Amino acid sequence: MYELFSVDDHIVEPADVWTSRVSSKHRDLAPHVLTEGGREFWCWEDKREATMGLNAVAGKPREEWGMEPARFSDMIDGCYQPAARARDLLSNGIFASVAFPTLPGFGGRKFATFADKDLALECVRAWNDFVIDEWCGAAPEVFVPMTIAPTWDADLAAAEVRRCLDRGTKALCWVEDPANIGQPGYHTDHWDPLWDVCQEAELPICMHIGSASAAVSLEGLIPIVQIAAAFAGAAHSSVNMMCSPIPRRFPGLRFVWSEGGIGWIPAAIERADRQWLRHKAWTHLDDTMPGEIARRNMWFCMIEEPVGLSYRHDFTVDRILWESDYPHADTPWPHTQDSVTELFASVPDDERIKITRTNAEQLFKFPLSQRLIDLHAPAVVA
Amino acid sequence: MYELFSVDDHIVEPADVWTSRVSSKHRDLAPHVLTEGGREFWCWEDKREATMGLNAVAGKPREEWGMEPARFSDMIDGCYQPAARARDLLSNGIFASVAFPTLPGFGGRKFATFADKDLALECVRAWNDFVIDEWCGAAPEVFVPMTIAPTWDADLAAAEVRRCLDRGTKALCWVEDPANIGQPGYHTDHWDPLWDVCQEAELPICMHIGSASAAVSLEGLIPIVQIAAAFAGAAHSSVNMMCSPIPRRFPGLRFVWSEGGIGWIPAAIERADRQWLRHKAWTHLDDTMPGEIARRNMWFCMIEEPVGLSYRHDFTVDRILWESDYPHADTPWPHTQDSVTELFASVPDDERIKITRTNAEQLFKFPLSQRLIDLHAPAVVA
Known part of the structure; x- marks a missing residue:
């Protein structure tokens, strides 16, 4: 059995994440679940969300997939119950999991749209505490704590990350390019407190x-198209970062592009390096090539990408991570072991182990639990 | 000497393209050149353009490059004089050239922003007549006529293409995705008259x-970043097209993505095909895979991309074209032959000839002139 580390899964938040955590004055306006006309909605301030699960289709036949599960009961338990999630992952040989938020939006960007920013900040903290206490608390050997930050304020963001580091977080969930949500981007020093x-x-x-x-x-x-073409966003934002001053001024930063795939990266680096050499004189660029930044400061992720994987040595095996994407449509679960077997059929063992396990263990400083492996491996093999 | 067909060069329009062609009532508002404070500007309606040449740096040392040549006299003659252009290209073994507009914007989209759409349509026609009569007229064996269309009206666009076909045009210069300039996109039947x-x-x-x-x-x-990351736009729009109904309803269409590179295409196809298989049941897609569309309806272009070129068989050699990008910063000119020699060092001759010549000859129905090859080849070799 392959012992896997998934750097990209998704939490569908249970109904009480915010109502049980925000202060009483904010309780009515914080995200809560309303039942109406046979379906459930997330509501906050004067807004209402049309989907409860964002493509949380794991465990269903493809004919029954949809973008919008209407009720918690439309989803399997592992979508929103951490104990069930841990069982589902362990049954497939996935011994560690980094999971992204759903209601808050990737990077927690939805809270930046809240009219009341005190409420928004409380909601950011509530999600972070939920993840550390309740989600990861249910299976601390499996779940890697990840933290969101206020995307509307660099100092608040840095302070919230510091608070979560004290509580044991292992990752920051951030946005590809803040410039695209009306914030300063990667050619300013605006986010320096966060990078620090x-x-x-x-x-x-x-x-x-x-x-x-x-x-x-x-x-x-x-x-x-939304799913197939989404790698273009990862491509644009990662090339922007490769060429920006940020990783040059903060050479220790570790950026992970999730679910963007890997096969386009050698071409992106080749193009960026060529342009760097051609334009560095008149635009006063330094000598650190974009490809050097990519191989030093960046990690890229893949679910099932045999062609892209065959190009791995044109990037580097040390910066490729595996992801399961449970419970979204891209997940190979519940056939994860078969997927990995087929995907890595022609890849040497040492490279497979780096991509599916040890690169992530080192990056997130989260070693797989030998206790759990000993416990579950025989059962899965049998 | 390699006999080359460039599918992507750029015309810097001479000052009288529009003033000498639009009707007298429109002359003052049509694009014209104004000299002020030691530099020149394109002016039209109540607008003024900050650049005369958009990165037209061919023939200059890299230290002197810039995005904004301020005067025609800042550029070499081949930027805006067709006879000089033909000489420059022929001296480098480039025997055919498709050239894009500058002032009108790629796809001629700038005219859609004109307040007076009668003026705008006259300006579209003026550029098309200029290209056919004056630009291509100066070297009809070298210059492949390309036509722009009104991007704000499907019927007008179809009519203008028909008019230019009668005048001998060989290509349409279009926009990657009209949805991004406020027009209906590729999941509507809006553009059917043009596709027809x-x-x-x-x-x-x-x-x-x-x-x-x-x-x-x-x-x-x-x-x-603008240049290095721009392939992400080609990636997004081509994947959108691979998944759209257009090439399924019009299986004979021939789409060319220019200056977007080629190395990311196998990964884009792999991702789109995987998503197609996973999502076709619930979203009612047909059996024509995105990769099949890409290999049937799409051509992609490359200047100098050795890594991307090494992936060519994961796409197809038959759908890759070579481009020179004269007079922009990406051009290998005046060292074109050296560039091609190095780029194709490990590529079999028959594949190099397809990519640098015969694919384009067939696509544009524009065979290289044996007379010009006989005339220029010995001189270049010597």
């Missing part, structure tokens, strides 16, 4: 596709 | 990076 704390703590900064992409078409695209 | 005429005439539809990208960051990016 992340560099000091060697905290991985995970950015999921769709979190703040330039490459979101203005047209209402069909689901297949 | 292009399919019937087997007219290649060329879309340059930056023409209408989703992947344009909202932040004012430094030039290196």
